[in-house]
Amino acid sequence: MSNTSQKKFGPAWALKDINLTIAPSEFIAVLGPSGCGKTTLLRSVGGFIEPTDGIIRLNDQIYSGQGHMVAVEDRDLGMVFQSFALWPHMTVREHVEFPMKSKRQKHLSREKKKKAVERVIESLGLAPYADRLPGQLSGGQRQRVALARAIVGRPSILLMDEPLSALDAELKISMRQEIQNIHRRTGATILYVTHDQSEALAMADRILVMREGAIEQIGTPQDMYAHPETEFVASFVSQCNMVKGRWDRQVFKVADCPLVYDGHRVADIFKQKGLYPVRPEQFKIVRGGDGLPATIINKQYNGREIQYSLRCGTDRFTVFAGCDEQFDLGEDVYLIFDV
Incomplete structure (x- = not known):
């Protein structure tokens, strides 16, 4: 996946000269303080907002730019939000089934869709809660439902916007491991937005540090920690x-x-x-x-x-x-x- 884009809100640039190429199956953590452009970058990739300039593409398909703007539902993406975004009237199983009704999954038979849903429910330990509503689940269980819904269709890219920020400290550690396991099992490319330096250092293949809409530094967690390139990165990453x-x-x-x-x-x-x-x-x-x-x-x-x-x-x-x-x-x- 590649992203060469800028985004302007009124006279202010929310994204400035973002030039980023992400390898297949790579885990990229986007790190930075509030208002630095992290979520704007994620929403641009997801198709929720259109870049003012530049191109966003997955392999050879242009998602945004050059007169193209592929709809959110037509992008090969799975999304996990900070708020979990679960529907209160739908059971766990219904949440996981929902993405399989999209036209991106129309090539699959009913039996294959059912197997995919059951496999994900089982792999995330949700089988005992499959018929429960979100209000009957703990925070960690709701997060697992959001993850299951995002990965059931085996998207090429997973977009995660501060998915652990609503959880307590102990649960965050176990959910980090769950996300790492999902990454290994699915082989999806992950773009993970966070303001938590420890999350980025613990999980990512590469960290992208943003400041005032621009990329301040990008590199492995080891390089970012041991060899910061700016005073801001040195002070912000740990x-x-x-x-x-x-x-x-x-x-x-x-x-x-x-x-x-x-x-x-x-x-x-x-x-x-x-x-x-x-x-x-x-x-x-x-x-x-x-x-x-x-x-x-x-x-x-x-x-x-x-x-x-x-x-x-x-x-x-x-x-x-x-x-x-x-x-x-x-x-x-x-x-x-x-x-």
């Missing part, structure tokens, strides 16, 4: 400390102390701004040594680790430490860059 100093080619000299860091894999934008990005787990807190002097100003026990907040000059840094690394509030310590 947490990041920005150490101040100056660059001498590939060597970073920390401000106000004799420390130097290697910078061979740091993006140029940080060098232009005199910054060095350090993730919270890359700093080690010690009581003595050659490190950045800092003071503990807050600590939070999280079970597997302790999250420390430290004042370092005029900056505030975050450091993740093991539970056996105990430091006191107000204690003066040093931060060692531990990579």
Whole structure:
């Protein structure tokens, strides 16, 4: 699938120069803050809105652009929404049967349609609830119904718009695994919109970070986390400390102390701004040594680790430490860059 498009609402550009090619069966997470254009991009692909300029195509078929605008129901898509969008008067089975009535499925016999419905209901653990209405289901069960309805017709593309945002934290983890299992079973291409960095890092093959309607960076979760290309990406994808100093080619000299860091894999934008990005787990807190002097100003026990907040000059840094690394509030310590 490819998307080269722009979208304008009045004088404002909601999407700017979006140029994206998605490989078959790829899982792309679209990540960004509210108002950055994530949902507009998804709705453009789905056919709910028409791009102001550009082309959206699936393989050789143009969905939008060059005078074409394929209707939503005629696109080879499945959709899962934040609100689940279930009809209160329809049972679980009726919801899953509904997409099989579309003209895209008219080539299938009644028997094959029935088998497809039963197979999906069974695979998502919905068989015991097949005759229940949405009001008789838990949040997780309703989400499974929405997923079953989206995948029963085996669409080429699954569009997911913050599908887990209405669920509690524990249920989100299990539903992430369910979505990953669906991805593996169906082989569908997934375009998954979220503002949750942990969801994107955990599930996606590639992450697309958006800002003000444009693509800020696209890459694997590993690249996005370890090698951010902009200060915005470094700070938005998880947490990041920005150490101040100056660059001498590939060597970073920390401000106000004799420390130097290697910078061979740091993006140029940080060098232009005199910054060095350090993730919270890359700093080690010690009581003595050659490190950045800092003071503990807050600590939070999280079970597997302790999250420390430290004042370092005029900056505030975050450091993740093991539970056996105990430091006191107000204690003066040093931060060692531990990579």
